[in-house]
Amino acid sequence: MGMPTDIKVIDCMLGIPNAEDRSDWFAAFRPLIKDAQTLEQFSMPAQYMFKDVPTTGNPGDFVKWTVEQMDRFNIEKALVGWNDDDTSRRAKELYPDRFFFDVPCDPNKGVDEVRRIKRLHSEVGISAISVFPSGTLPQVAINHKYMFPLYTAAAELGIPICLNVGIPGPRIPMETQKVEHLDEVCWFFPDLKIVMRHGAEPWEALAVKLMLKWPNLYYSTSAFAPKHYPKAIIDYANTRGSDKIIYAGYFPMGLSLDRIFGDMPSVPFKDEVWPKFLRENAVKVFGL
Helix, strand or coil, rough: CCCCCCCCCECCCEEECCCCCCCCHHHHHHCCCCCHHHHHHCCCCCCHHHHCCCCCCCHHHHHHHHHHHHCCCCCEEEEEECCHHHHHHHHHCCCCCCCCEEEECCCHHHHHHHHHHHHHHHHCCCCCCEEEECCCCCCCCCCCHHHHHHHHHHHHHCEEEEEEEECCCCCCCCCCCCCHHHHHHHCCCCCEEEEEEEECCCHHHHHHHHHHHHEEEEEEEECHHHCCCCCCHHHCCCCCCCCEEEEECCCCCCCCCHHHHHHHHCCCCCCHHHHHHHHHHHHHHHCC
16 A cells, blocks of 8 residues: 555654754754764764755744744654754643644753653643764763663653664764664663664664563654665564554654655555554553
């Protein structure tokens, strides 16, 4: 049958720009970048990996513009990062049924970050927290002790944590994002839902093994055009992992929705996998 066209899609990684210049999205880890090409030529630090990085222009109302782009591709809801700014607040106020939020977190901030998570969970109703381990400053590994207060907070609140895993796109060290680090965390926090982001490459086979081992470990397809979804992930979704693989895009950070949904019909998922991939798994994992 191929990709169905009547499913109301849930996108588990989408961004709302707050200006035509989006360099502030990557400011937190800019001090880690040392090569001249990235610093002097790239508008986003993994630009060498993406062709035709989307441009937004200046539509005036970026929140409304984002919803219009979602409507073009039947995206009913999207997970976006909560930045505690006017853009985030307007998105929640004006479109409460279209957006749900994760809080990007810095494990280096210790208990202050835990307090912030709990405050935003109470005030905003956040659906997840997230960490980019290679993008923390200084870098903090997935299984480092600084991460454990964040895992504890998420487990206590009953919300997932989204973690970038695998070699990072930006030209910064990879050690903190090795997939093997997840094993200890899944063992220590058996009730915590963990969602892998950004591919897990080149350890995608290990990611599949760990998902087989740990019930609450999931994989999202963020930052990958569908034509580049790892074969191990597609095979797993089509066999024992149909409940574990979640659609996530990367618009407008690196991929356009035209590119994503132009590629999507060619992904060889089985018919019964598509509803879970595009919607049902996100509903389950993020409590929608």
